[in-house]
Amino acid sequence: MPDLGKYADTVLSAYGASLLLLVALVVVTILRGRKVRREMETLETRMKRNG
Amino acid sequence: MSIWEYANPKKFLATTEKVMPALWVSSAVLISVGLIWGFFFTPDDYRQGSTVKIIFLHVPSALMAINAWFMMLVTSLVWVVRRHHVSALAARAAAPVGVIMTVIALITGAIWGQPMWGTWWAWDPRLTSFLVLFLFYLGYIALWEAIDNPDTAADLTAILCLVGSVFAVLSRYAVNFWNQGLHQGASLSLDEKENVADAFSNPLYVCMAGFVLLFIALVFYRTGTEIRARRIKALMARERLEA
Numbered sequence: 001m002p003d004l005g006k007y008a009d010t011v012l013s014a015y016g017a018s019l020l021l022l023v024a025l026v027v028v029t030i031l032r033g034r035k036v037r038r039e040m041e042t043l044e045t046r047m048k049r050n051g
Numbered sequence: 052m053s054i055w056e057y058a059n060p061k062k063f064l065a066t067t068e069k070v071m072p073a074l075w076v077s078s079a080v081l082i083s084v085g086l087i088w089g090f091f092f093t094p095d096d097y098r099q100g101s102t103v104k105i106i107f108l109h110v111p112s113a114l115m116a117i118n119a120w121f122m123m124l125v126t127s128l129v130w131v132v133r134r135h136h137v138s139a140l141a142a143r144a145a146a147p148v149g150v151i152m153t154v155i156a157l158i159t160g161a162i163w164g165q166p167m168w169g170t171w172w173a174w175d176p177r178l179t180s181f182l183v184l185f186l187f188y189l190g191y192i193a194l195w196e197a198i199d200n201p202d203t204a205a206d207l208t209a210i211l212c213l214v215g216s217v218f219a220v221l222s223r224y225a226v227n228f229w230n231q232g233l234h235q236g237a238s239l240s241l242d243e244k245e246n247v248a249d250a251f252s253n254p255l256y257v258c259m260a261g262f263v264l265l266f267i268a269l270v271f272y273r274t275g276t277e278i279r280a281r282r283i284k285a286l287m288a289r290e291r292l293e294a
Binding site: 005006007008033037043 | 086090091095100101102104105108109112147148151154155158159162163165166265269272273275276279280282283286287289290
């Protein structure tokens with residue numbers, strides 16, 4: 001860990017907030033993508049079965 | 052081969068699915084390398100101390116906040132002129148990514164500004180134009196959600212995108228237009244006097260490349276999700292008709 005001196009809180013809070021937002025964006029994107037893909041596949045299967 | 056082939060949703064999905072793993076991995080590697088390099092292996096600035104390390108998040112996120120809007124503008128114009136649904140959906144998919152990039156730029160700017168300027172916020176031209184850009188992003192997302200007919204929503208959001216482009220340009224060039232306010236000039240410039248030192252600019256370029264790739268990965272993935280969500284609506288409508 002580098003010595004951040006008197007600005008340690010400033011630098012760490014900027015990194016913490018940014019990384020949290022980036023990770024949340026990626027996770028939400030992937031979770032919604034998977035959910036929609038599952039829904040579409042279920043619907044397509046049902047429609048094929050029903051002709 | 053023409054770029055317009057990718058206006059076909061099936062072709063778009065097939066192509067993007069092939070490149071997605073490479074995009075995720077390369078963006079994660081570049082962002083990790085850039086941030087580790089910047090955080091652990093760069094010196095403190097003689098005036099700003101260790102707060103200079105915030106540049107490795109602040110500048111790439113601000114870059115993407117502005118350029119995401121330009122990408123939305125281009126794809127919206129493609130929709131208006133050529134009526135390709137994939138391009139309208141790509142613009143829609145990019146907006147939440149752009150809004151998060153804008154929030155990161157605003158938050159890191161405020162955190163950085165407090166010890167350097169003595170205030171979290173000032174009605175400085177660049178800060179203010181960024182705040183307005185953030186509000187345009189929210190308005191753009193709200194407009195998509197508010198209109199049921201997807202083609203009407205795409206038309207109206209394209210117009211909003213065109214208007215908001217003024218603020219995207221202002222966000223980038225505000226410090227040049229109005230030589231006032233607290234925010235300094237461009238961090239990366241062809242002018243050697245203005246440019247940040249190599250010790251900071253090299254990891255910064257790596258972070259910027261990582262953010263660009265992450266943006267592309269997120270937009271491709273989210274556009275695929277929007278295409279599938281549109282197909283679900285179409286299939287459900289057909290099912291209701293047949294019932």
